[in-house]
Amino acid sequence: MIEIKNISKSFNGRQVLHDISGTFEKGKTSLVIGASGTGKSVLLKCMLDLIKPEEGQVLYDGRRFLLQEEKDKKDIRREMGVLFQGGALFDSKTVEENVRFPLDMLTDMPENEKRDRVEFCLHRVGLDGTGKRMPSEISGGMKKRVGIARAIVMNPKYLFCDEPNSGLDPLTAIKIDELIKEITDEYQITTVVITHDMNSVLSIGEYIMFLYQGKKIWEGDSQSIMKTHIKELDEFVFSNHALRQLRDGH
């Protein structure tokens, strides 16, 4: 479980996050949604301690993460997997080398165990037999899968996915969503997904935090957000009437 408590952040005197609190539960896929520029990525970076908020704390299974000594953060950092926006693969490394990178950096696991773990993770994301290929030789959806394999290679307790569907066609996006949800459920990970994809809201949002202009204006599950906040979602998040069409069955 991840708890965020009263996170506030400003840049150059302009407040971009206002007193955000919420709880992301173990074994659930939680979404943070909102229009462009509303503070989703800044919130994620605060949770990862890549940006320092002026106020607030993040607790990982009760363990305070912000403002701790670096040595105290190390254990929690090793329990995190991150799927960065755009995948962030190393272009000069093969698929296999990309996935094993965290094992090389953070563990002294024997070579054969590393090989087995990489093979297992590639298998789990449906990429058997692609280990020797270069990122330039695989599709966008496959790159996301490699990113997911790398994010889970350390067997994380916490998984963060920043816009996992960006740049994907709708069908591939649904498959990536399903994979994230399956993995979350199977390994009982606490997963936080930043998205503006309405299909994700409908299909995988077990808990949704809805941000607007740096404030949390709503939280709950996908059923109730569809019932009670359709107008705000349409206007502030998607701006394209697509949700209304879905709701009305067009």
Ligand SMILES: Nc1ncnc2c1ncn2[C@@H]1O[C@H](COP(=O)(O)OP(=O)(O)OP(=O)(O)O)[C@@H](O)[C@H]1O
């Ligand atoms: N390092 C920074 N310095 C100054 N302002 C920043 C910085 N990072 C983000 N901001 C500002 O904070 C606000 C929130 O940005 P953020 O990237 O979190 O939005 P977002 O909701 O993730 O948007 P998008 O969906 O487009 O990625 C924006 O106004 C942005 O310009």
